[in-house]
Amino acid sequence: MTAYALYLHIPFCQHRCAYCDFTTYAGQDDKIPAYVGALIREIELVADKKKVAAKSIFFGGGTPSLLAPNQLASVMDALRANFNLMPDAEISLEANPGTVTAAYLRELHEIGFNRISFGVQSAHPDDLLLLERIHDFLEVIQTVHHARQAGFTNLSLDLIFGLPEQSLQRWQETLKQTLNLNPEHLSIYALTIEEGTPFGNWADRGMIPLPDPDLAADMYEWASEFLIESGYVQYEISNWAKPSNLQPSIFQPFYACKHNLQYWHNLPYLGFGAGAHGYANGMRYSNTLGVSKYINALIAKETPIKECDFPLSPAAIYQEKIDTKTEMQETMMLGLRLTQEGVSADTFQARFGHSLKDVFGKEIDELLTLDLLEWVKAAGSKKIRLTSRARILGNQVFHRFVE
Ligand code: SF4
Structure with a gap:
């Protein structure tokens, strides 16, 4: 796990x-x-x-x-x-x-x-x-x-x-x-x-x-x-x-x-406290913003909402199921922030059962042509990442992976 x-x-x-x-x-x-x-x-x-x-x-x-x-x-x-x-x-x-x-x-x-x-x-x-x-x-x-x-x-x-x-x-x-x-x-x-x-x-x-x-x-x-x-x-x-x-x-x-x-890496994390965000079991959630509201939600000791087995808090005021397509898009948007390692083709394939080329081939090809993305090879694995000139234009690149 x-x-x-x-x-x-x-x-x-x-x-x-x-x-x-x-x-x-x-x-x-x-x-x-x-x-x-x-x-x-x-x-x-x-x-x-x-x-x-x-x-x-x-x-x-x-x-x-x-x-x-x-x-x-x-x-x-x-x-x-x-x-x-x-x-x-x-x-x-x-x-x-x-x-x-x-x-x-x-x-x-x-x-x-x-x-x-x-x-x-x-x-x-x-x-x-x-x-x-x-x-x-x-x-x-x-x-x-x-x-x-x-x-x-x-x-x-x-x-x-x-x-x-x-x-x-x-x-x-x-x-x-x-x-x-x-x-x-x-x-x-x-x-x-x-x-x-x-x-x-x-x-x-x-x-x-x-x-x-x-x-x-x-x-x-x-x-x-x-x-x-x-x-x-x-x-x-x-x-x-x-x-x-x-x-x-x-x-x-x-x-x-x-x-x-x-x-x-778009991997799971749990957020505790007022205004904290979390992502686990395919759910994104966030807690109430106010300090007193947060304390009162926990004092009430209500059973956490069991929309999924784990991990919702009584202080959560927002929750959203992340479908596979959104998870893939978020994996690109977050992973491309990593200017050295970018997104590994092998890791993507292992996580989603689809290749990067199958899912985002068109977007990647366009961004390669614009010299905003590049392929690099390390430890036998191909990784797609921002070119150095794209680091300051990151948002333009990330949005291409979201409809
Ligand atoms: S108000 Fe607090 S959290 Fe905000 S920038 Fe200043 S020290 Fe940081």
């Missing part, structure tokens, strides 16, 4: 950043103890004593580092009691550099976390001020140092480019200063201005300039080249990781995020 990835959503932040449209709330920290109790209850209900295998755990947010070590430890205890956690499981936590101390990081390591993803976003004070982040870059340097001292050997740093007023030179400085911290993994995203956020409102009223798409493309291309020169492997459109001498394959560099690879 396939091993699952487990995602836990922690929807609390000290302050809501101006660009953020994630499911997260500021000023609701008093609900954290009840929320932790609800998470544990949801884990027990969804796991349903089946003890399925789990290959990764990811605490995302929001700001998971707002939870106290004993709260995180109690959730981890529940996960270990209800899932068969693989010995080499990746156990990640997203943290805000402004919210953690050296002692806190030591406790995280003792609880069993082996990877931390820090939301750095920029090294420049003006960018951090505009984004309304609560930290400065000096705190990032200190926090990374403390994480190393605590024993973490797998750190990921998140950055955003294409910010209003951000020059190419300022972005280059951010990336260089971030690489000085020697992270094993980097996630780099272009700013998108979302409706309903303060950024969206300021942009509508002309108070901030919209990001320049040409400049953002230059920033992305410069970062791609600089990171490759610096020894990183781009394994996904927005993600770079260090390889290891122990594992020379560049298709999945050693420090690639195992948890996120599960999403890109």
Whole structure:
């Protein structure tokens, strides 16, 4: 049986950043103890004593580092009691550099976390001020140092480019200063201005300039080249990781995020918490967004809706059966994000009993002609993947696989 990835959503932040449209709330920290109790209850209900295998755990947010070590430890205890956690499981936590101390990081390591993803976003004070982040870059340097001292050997740093007023030179400085911290993994995203956020409102009223798409493309291309020169492997459109001498394959560099690879391979995962999504047994589902609604749904202790044997939660408000055709389309859209390994013809055939050529031959041929896709051969298997020029045009490619 396939091993699952487990995602836990922690929807609390000290302050809501101006660009953020994630499911997260500021000023609701008093609900954290009840929320932790609800998470544990949801884990027990969804796991349903089946003890399925789990290959990764990811605490995302929001700001998971707002939870106290004993709260995180109690959730981890529940996960270990209800899932068969693989010995080499990746156990990640997203943290805000402004919210953690050296002692806190030591406790995280003792609880069993082996990877931390820090939301750095920029090294420049003006960018951090505009984004309304609560930290400065000096705190990032200190926090990374403390994480190393605590024993973490797998750190990921998140950055955003294409910010209003951000020059190419300022972005280059951010990336260089971030690489000085020697992270094993980097996630780099272009700013998108979302409706309903303060950024969206300021942009509508002309108070901030919209990001320049040409400049953002230059920033992305410069970062791609600089990171490759610096020894990183781009394994996904927005993600770079260090390889290891122990594992020379560049298709999945050693420090690639195992948890996120599960999403890109379109394999099953369970989501716990307010606003969390899951995909298992051919069903996609998502939970109610509000913290109180989520807690109340779990307090009610209703039996999970048994539309399928496993895994619906009482907090689920949406569920959809994924038919085989949709599963194939999603496998292409997600797998083509993997810039090195793409989608393997053999894996596709084994999973669906049909060849890539039979199902998507027309789309693939068109995209090959446009120099947006290419075939590569590795370990005896053919893989279809984006060409390097298509990495910035990914959405145009993905949509060709969906009617
Ligand atoms: S810390 Fe992250 S999740 Fe929280 S408000 Fe800022 S961007 Fe959103």
